[in-house]
Structure formats: C-alpha cells, structure tokens
Amino acid sequence: MKSILAAAALALATASSANAATLFQSIPDLTAVPVQASYCSSCNALLPFRIYDTFELAADSTINSVTFAIDTRFSPGGSTNVGFFNLNGALPGTAIADFTISAANYLLTDTQTDFIKLVTFDIGALALDAGSYDISFYNPNGLGIPAYADPGGKLYHQGNFFQPSQFYDGRSASFSLGGVSAVPEPAAWAMMIVGFGVTGGAIRVTRRRTLVALA
Structure with missing residues (x-):
C-alpha cells in the first residue's frame, strides 16, 4: 500500500x-533590441509618471517572480515599485498589490544592447484569477523602461491626468511573470x-x- x-x-x-512555468511574457525574446527610446518614470519632478503595461492570465495563477527590462542610462537610485492593478476599461483600476526592490538588490542579466538590462526578483506568492491586468513600474528618482514592438501591446504613462499621446499601441515593455497556473x-x-x-x-x-x- x-x-x-x-x-x-x-x-x-x-x-x-x-x-511551474512562465505565466506571461510580453514579447518572444526578452533580450531583444528596443524599437523606441525608453519611456521615463518621474524624470520630471512636476510629472511623476508611472509606466503601465497590460498582461493577461489564461487561468487562475500564482505569480512568484517578475522580470523586466530597464535602461541603465537613467541610473535609478533608491527603490523601484512594481504594482499590479485591475483594469477599469482601458485604464488601471483598483490596486491589487505592489512590491518594492532596491537598486542594490537588482539581479541584472545582459541583453542584446549594452545599456539595457533585465531585472529579476521574487515577489513571494501573488494569487490572481484568470483575466486581464495592468503591471506598473515606478521610481521617484527616474526609471527608464524601453519599448519593444508588440502588435497587441499597450504601453502607457499615468501622471496627474491622461492624454491620448500617452498611450502607445503596438508597443510593450519587456517583462515576464513566473509562477504556477491552476490549470x-x-x-x-x-x-x-x-x-x-x-x-x-x-x-x-x-x-x-x-x-x-x-x-
């Protein structure tokens, strides 16, 4: 027995x-060369922009890690915040969770561009139902998020207000979410x-x- x-x-x-696998990956190759200059979070003290991208989970999942590309020419100091949000139409809705990682704890991986690096860090266990969400990247000292070609992507800024020019259809950040799917x-x-x-x-x-x- x-x-x-x-x-x-x-x-x-x-x-x-x-x-246990990659639950979502925004572009096929996370190390690819960006197609556009990096978008900046809080490079202007008067406009503390937060950078968003949208992702979708096909099944109920538990996210354990996040990997995303940064432009090291901005040399962010202090801590970077990565947040998760429900969607409210085309805009971020209710905040679900946020995680903070200090620059000293970045685990950097080289890409095909000298100044673009991949940052990977663990977030414990964030359980999300199947559906669409937003992920955000923010550093009060300035954070460069490079843009990549993605026909289904929607990269955008959020400041004190939204403008049509702040939405970048066909562009995406380079990021992936690791964890376990319930299916x-x-x-x-x-x-x-x-x-x-x-x-x-x-x-x-x-x-x-x-x-x-x-x-």
Whole structure:
C-alpha cells in the first residue's frame, strides 16, 4: 500500500512541478533590441509618471517572480515599485498589490544592447484569477523602461491626468511573470493519467493477491 500511495504522490508532484512555468511574457525574446527610446518614470519632478503595461492570465495563477527590462542610462537610485492593478476599461483600476526592490538588490542579466538590462526578483506568492491586468513600474528618482514592438501591446504613462499621446499601441515593455497556473498543462495531465493508471493497476493486483490468499 505504501508503494501505491508513493506512486500517486509522485504523479501529483510530477504534474505540479511540470506546471511551474512562465505565466506571461510580453514579447518572444526578452533580450531583444528596443524599437523606441525608453519611456521615463518621474524624470520630471512636476510629472511623476508611472509606466503601465497590460498582461493577461489564461487561468487562475500564482505569480512568484517578475522580470523586466530597464535602461541603465537613467541610473535609478533608491527603490523601484512594481504594482499590479485591475483594469477599469482601458485604464488601471483598483490596486491589487505592489512590491518594492532596491537598486542594490537588482539581479541584472545582459541583453542584446549594452545599456539595457533585465531585472529579476521574487515577489513571494501573488494569487490572481484568470483575466486581464495592468503591471506598473515606478521610481521617484527616474526609471527608464524601453519599448519593444508588440502588435497587441499597450504601453502607457499615468501622471496627474491622461492624454491620448500617452498611450502607445503596438508597443510593450519587456517583462515576464513566473509562477504556477491552476490549470495543468497537457503534459501534466498525461503524467497524472499515467500515474493514476499505474496506481489503479497496483490496487487491482493487490486485491487479487489478497483474494487468492484468502481462498
């Protein structure tokens, strides 16, 4: 019986581990060369812009990490805030959560451009339902977010008010969200089916041996 339980546990564990993946990625290659000059968060003290981009989750998910590209020529000091928002039409709605990372804790990865770097950090576990959301990037000392070609992207600024020129359709930040989806991937389903098939077969063999022994 212990071996049967172990087989079932292995099937579930394998399915779970196989399902840990990139939940969303804005562009196919996060290290690509930007197509446009970087947009700046709070480079003007009178207009403390926050930079937004939209993402979508196909299933209920738990986000564990965030990776995004920055323009190091802006050399942000202090801490950068990454926020998550519900959508209110085309604009960000209610704030869901925000996370702060200091420049000293940036884990920088090189890209195809000398001054563009990828920043990766863990956010613990943020559970979100399937649907569309906004992610925001903000640093009060200035933060450059490079823009990349993305036909479905919508990169924009939010200051004290919105203007049509602050929306950049067809542009996206370079970012990804890592974590676990509540819906198993096809490979995970296959693992589970095989695992439970093996478990069922083992149970039948055990019962048959028990009946023979009793007879």
